[in-house]
Amino acid sequence: MKISLVIVAYKNGNILLDCLNSIEKYNDLKDELEVIVVDNSPVNERVESFVKQSSIQNIQYIPSDNKGFGAGNNVGAKVSQGEVIGFINPDIVLIEPIFKQIYSDFKKNSNLAIEGIRLVKKDLSPGYSFYFEYNTKLWRNWTIKLWNKLGWFNEKNMFITGANLFVRKDMFMNVGMFDENIFMYFEESDLTSRIKSIYPHAEVKFNKGLKMIHLEGGCTDASKERIKMSWDSMIYYGKKNHLNYKKKVRFEYGYYKFKKCIFSLISQSKKKEYTELLEFLKQNYPEYL
Numbered sequence: 092m093k094i095s096l097v098i099v100a101y102k103n104g105n106i107l108l109d110c111l112n113s114i115e116k117y118n119d120l121k122d123e124l125e126v127i128v129v130d131n132s133p134v135n136e137r138v139e140s141f142v143k144q145s146s147i148q149n150i151q152y153i154p155s156d157n158k159g160f161g162a163g164n165n166v167g168a169k170v171s172q173g174e175v176i177g178f179i180n181p182d183i184v185l186i187e188p189i190f191k192q193i194y195s196d197f198k199k200n201s202n203l204a205i206e207g208i209r210l211v212k213k214d215l216s217p218g219y220s221f222y223f224e225y226n227t228k229l230w231r232n233w234t235i236k237l238w239n240k241l242g243w244f245n246e247k248n249m250f251i252t253g254a255n256l257f258v259r260k261d262m263f264m265n266v267g268m269f270d271e272n273i274f275m276y277f278e279e280s281d282l283t284s285r286i287k288s289i290y291p292h293a294e295v296k297f298n299k300g301l302k303m304i305h306l307e308g309g310c311t312d313a314s315k316e317r318i319k320m321s322w323d324s325m326i327y328y329g330k331k332n333h334l335n336y337k338k339k340v341r342f343e344y345g346y347y348k349f350k351k352c353i354f355s356l357i358s359q360s361k362k363k364e365y366t367e368l369l370e371f372l373k374q375n376y377p378e379y380l
Contacts, residue, residue: 092149093123093194095173095260099163100181101131104141106306107181111145113303118147119188125149127167131157160253161269161278168260168268176263180254182306189301193257196296204262204286204293207251208301209242218305221249221297224280225334227342229349242299251295253279254305262286262293270331277324284332315371322376340379344372 096114100107111126118124126149128142134154142152155166164178175197177190189208197203210218217240223231238244244251256279266285269278286293322340329336347369354361373380 092125092172092174093120094125094175094177094190094257095167095171096124096126096177096179097129097164097167097171098126098179098181099129099131099160099167100138101157102133102136102138103181104138107138108141108144110179110181110183110185111142111147111150113183113185115145115147117185117188117190119191120194122149124190125151125172127151127153127171129163129167130154131163133157158271159274161273161275162271165268165271168263171260174260176258176260178253178256178258180305183254184304184306186302186304189303192301193298196298197257197259200294200296202290202292202294203296204259204290205251205283205295206257206298207244207255207296208257208298208303210252210255210305211302213304213306215304218307219252220244220255221251224248224250225329225339227335227339229346232346242297244297244299246295246297250280250283251297255303258282258286262290265289272327273324274320275324276321277328281328281331315368318368318372319375322372326379337379340376344369344380347372 098107098110107128114126126147128150130137130139130153132138137154139152139154142150151170153166153170155163168176175194193206196206207220210220212218219239221239221244222235226232266282266289270281273281283295322343325339326336329339347365351362351365351369354365
């Protein structure tokens with residue numbers, strides 16, 4: 092098996108089925124590609140019926156307790172047979188063949204550890220394929236969209252997003268897979284840093300010549316639940332890697348304060364939203380703010 096695709100699903104089977112149908116349509120590796128769907132959904136909202144509607148030949152369905160995004164991916168990785176594992180989100184839609192080229196990139200370069208491709212929105216405008224690593228600089232927040240639009244990826248201070256992560260399997264398994272203490276967010280950064288620490292010559296590549304659609308779920312920027320997940324992971328990751336996590340927390344809080352000030356001039360509803368968010372963060376992280 093050349094590539095194993097691991098997809099962690101959480102409810103919303105229709106979106107998953109669109110993803111699976113696009114994989115089948117653009118599978119240029121035929122039976123050398125397998126798909127593993129790990130279902131983190133509640134028992135009464137499992138997506139097995141949607142998986143059964145797919146015509147993909149090499150497909151496995153694994154129901155799982157929801158212990159987080161990384162833990163779900165680990166479940167799939169443990170049963171995978173491919174030399175390369177592709178971790179993709181269920182809201183990904185392929186629009187062209189990509190697998191043969193990705194596999195070729197790994198075969199040509201034995202140091203290649205991680206590869207990502209260009210993520211685009213439904214209208215094919217640039218999405219977010221990568222981000223700055225543990226960013227505490229305002230200009231990076233302002234310019235990351237431009238970097239993604241131009242495809243300017245710098246592996247020294249950026250990481251490939253988890254919606255779009257192809258990893259050499261032996262390296263992934265040797266570093267201990269995803270850290271299951273991270274429920275969601277920062278698992279890509281953590282994995283990348285561990286691979287680079289154990290494999291000094293490991294390379295991370297962004298292939299801007301290939302693309303696929305990322306629907307990006309539709310979560311709001313100021314979702315309290317999402318932001319708390321992100322902050323918990325941000326603090327854990329910072330402590331684990333001996334980074335200045337207190338500075339990072341203060342930076343993120345200051346950025347939300349800045350956005351509140353901007354919205355106070357143009358949108359009272361948004362101003363209220365960010366006012367409530369800032370109060371929520373002060374209540375949950377008083378020791379940092």
